[in-house]
Amino acid sequence: MNIRDKKDDVLFMSTGLFEHLSDAESYVFSHVAFFACQKEGRFKGNFKQTTRAICNKVGYSANTVRKALEDLIDKKFLSVVKEEEPTLKYNYIDKVAHKLTIGEADYAVKYANSMATMLKESVTKQKKVTVPRDMTFFKVNVGKLHRDTNTVVDKKEKNLSKHFHKTLILHGYLYNQTSWNKKRNRDNVSRGVAFLSAAMQWSQNTVRRVINTLKDIGAVGYSYATKTVTFTFVSVINAIKNTSNKLRTKLCNSDKEPITAAAPNKVFKIDVENLTPSQGAQNLKEWQERDN
Numbered sequence: 091m092n093i094r095d096k097k098d099d100v101l102f103m104s105t106g107l108f109e110h111l112s113d114a115e116s117y118v119f120s121h122v123a124f125f126a127c128q129k130e131g132r133f134k135g136n137f138k139q140t141t142r143a144i145c146n147k148v149g150y151s152a153n154t155v156r157k158a159l160e161d162l163i164d165k166k167f168l169s170v171v172k173e174e175e176p177t178l179k180y181n182y183i184d185k186v187a188h189k190l191t192i193g194e195a196d197y198a199v200k201y202a203n204s205m206a207t208m209l210k211e212s213v214t215k216q217k218k219v220t221v222p223r224d225m226t227f228f229k230v231n232v233g234k235l236h237r238d239t240n241t242v243v244d245k246k247e248k249n250l251s252k253h254f255h256k257t258l259i260l261h262g263y264l265y266n267q268t269s270w271n272k273k274r275n276r277d278n279v280s281r282g283v284a285f286l287s288a289a290m291q292w293s294q295n296t297v298r299r300v301i302n303t304l305k306d307i308g309a310v311g312y313s314y315a316t317k318t319v320t321f322t323f324v325s326v327i328n329a330i331k332n333t334s335n336k337l338r339t340k341l342c343n344s345d346k347e348p349i350t351a352a353a354p355n356k357v358f359k360i361d362v363e364n365l366t367p368s369q370g371a372q373n374l375k376e377w378q379e380r381d382n
Contacts, residue, residue: 099233149235228266
């Protein structure tokens with residue numbers, strides 16, 4: 091039996107999702123909605139999976155997934171499906187699985203309808219796209235969260251885990267925008283830090299840290315001027331490794347080498363034994379500028 095490679099698994103998200111949901115809720119809702127939006131076929135508008143199955147997909151802990159599901163139900167993005175008691179003798183999965191469908195929230199309904207339309211058009215290969223223009227989906231490569239993948243984070247570090255989830259979200263958004271521009275013969279994608287902050291509902295410092303992480307792993311190249319980031323390229327993430335342990339909030343032009351775990355001394359090494367006072371002051375100033 092062939093085992094499917096899960097490293098290429100993706101979720102479909104939209105920027106409008108983050109106006110209503112947190113990152114964890116967005117990951118969980120995107121996963122559930124993919125199945126629950128398909129009212130035709132074997133899913134019939136319902137979703138049924140265990141907590142562990144959802145964890146394996148979205149890369150969060152069981153407690154985080156349970157909390158996200160509770161919040162999504164409270165926000166009416168999801169609702170519980172009440173089924174009749176199964177007549178099968180062995181029904182353990184039915185007892186522990188989450189049985190969900192799309193809730194009554196306006197954006198949840200709009201998201202699910204647009205997702206169903208997109209999936210139907212992708213199967214029938216229709217050229218006319220009827221998905222609303224304000225509902226732009228982009229792929230988040232959630233497969234990079236699997237344990238056997240070289241990742242930028244230690245799973246024990248919650249803050250870094252959150253950062254890694256954000257990194258995949260922003261990469262998916264930028265990759266989608268770059269592909270869109272290439273079809274229209276546009277070379278680059280330019281976005282302001284304030285724009286990305288509003289779209290993702292993150293602080294501007296968080297946006298800068300995520301951009302620098304993407305640069306460190308070779309997923310993007312960028313130049314920065316007048317509060318605008320111009321992304322010169324956005325490539326597919328093959329493996330995420332050799333990334334700096336320190337998250338940096340300062341953006342710089344792409345001609346400066348990123349600070350990586352593989353060669354940190356190349357940036358920070360200072361020969362303090364043979365410095366004059368003026369040279370020491372200058373090096374201290376440069377050190378502080380790099381650290382900001």
